[in-house]
Amino acid sequence: MLAALGGSTDEPLAKGGIFVMALAGWAVSLCLHEFGHAVVAYRGGDTSVAMKGYLTLDIRRYTDVGYSFVLPLIILLIGGLPLPGGAVWINQWALRSRARRSAVSFAGPAANLVLGVVLTVLVGFVPMPDALVAGLSVLALLQVVAFVLNLLPVPGLDGWGVLEPYLPRSAQQLGARVRPWAPFALLAVLLFVPGASSAFFTVMLIVYSLIGGNPLDAANGYDALFFWQSL
Template sequence: MPRSAIRPSPVFLGLLALTAGAGFLTMVDNKTAARAGVFLLVLGGWAVSLCVHEFGHAVVAFRGGDWSVQHKGYLTLDPRRYTDPVLSLLLPILFLAIGGIPLPGGAVWINHGSLRSRAVESRVSLAGPLSNLAIGILLAVAVAVFGPSTTEIAFGGLTDHALWAGLSFLALLQLAAFVLNMLPVPGLDGWGAIEPYLSYEARAFGAKARQWAPLILFAVLIGVPGVSEVFWEVVIALYGAVGGDEIAAAVGQSLFFFWR
């Protein structure tokens, strides 16, 4: 694939700059600034990861035969190019801000008829959540290698290690997005990964259920007692397995939801 096909848009670069600036804000010796920095760091980082998630789908599709994604602007990491910027970026950020739910973003439209094989179709679906997994692991490892110890975070002031706490919470959210997206539910990437190998009847059902199945899933996660707890237990177990610091993530969550 020619390098010129991938050109990060000014919007994406602006999101990166916002996230980096928020990181510096967390290190200001002021509790209000530190809390605001964590809030912006997590929201900015989440917006960046949404762009990378959709870029993952697009770049694998491009390599697999669907060259239309380049003309649609999907390789620019510009959220305005997605099918619906509100559903793709604004709604997931809003859900995250009010409830901490890692709602999947909108979609990039892939011409599946141009893809070379069922295996390529499956890889296209997997590329998005795997990008969340990679970001989550990188952040968790960075905190483990360069950040303070669990003891320092646990016994320090709430904002003493705000940067590392914010990055830890962001890492946890990335892994939550990975687990959620890998569920074999129509409309999610886990279903897309297995759909090419399903029967015609199953694929027809998935096409009909794609619009409402994720909504039912989120309603179950929010409204059915015990389901959310099981989901987060799986996420936290994965987070610990990749070296994540649960205490740091909890501190980051507390700083992020500063109004609670």
């Protein structure tokens, strides 16, 4: 695959390498996202996450591999939206405070942001072929998008989990009722409302540039990752 990433992004072999690397990297980032939730929960008082194997970074240990990995990959390929799925079951009653509960929810998206920054710095300071630059850049962009998307205050997303411990009981109950379908409603808006997706990604490219990323490199990688859209 590294040989495939050594050429121009316009070469079919390079596009295939970018596609494989980006998907594999996204799968790894999903694992890091869930690990982020688990390690903060463990430090916050929920020692059950260790017994469940969530601290091993082993994909097989997560509660629902389909919901946490397969579904997010399908959503990514169909709509281009990097939305991690929940798989780590946290014992909220074991957490010591509302701040700990909030921190557990924030930790998953934070892992995506840290990975995105690390990849952006790597691309910026390490000389590498154009195709590898494009592949790592689009992977970094996906991390930034995942960070922002997950922190939206929508029930079922981590952003809601950050706020929920501080909300009144009535708001928590409403959130619990709409939690199963609210994220899919958000996806429907971004995918099917004309202009919503393009506007969202335009903003994300601006955010990506603010952390030092090159939007053009990320766009080249995005085109290679979703090569069928230009067929």
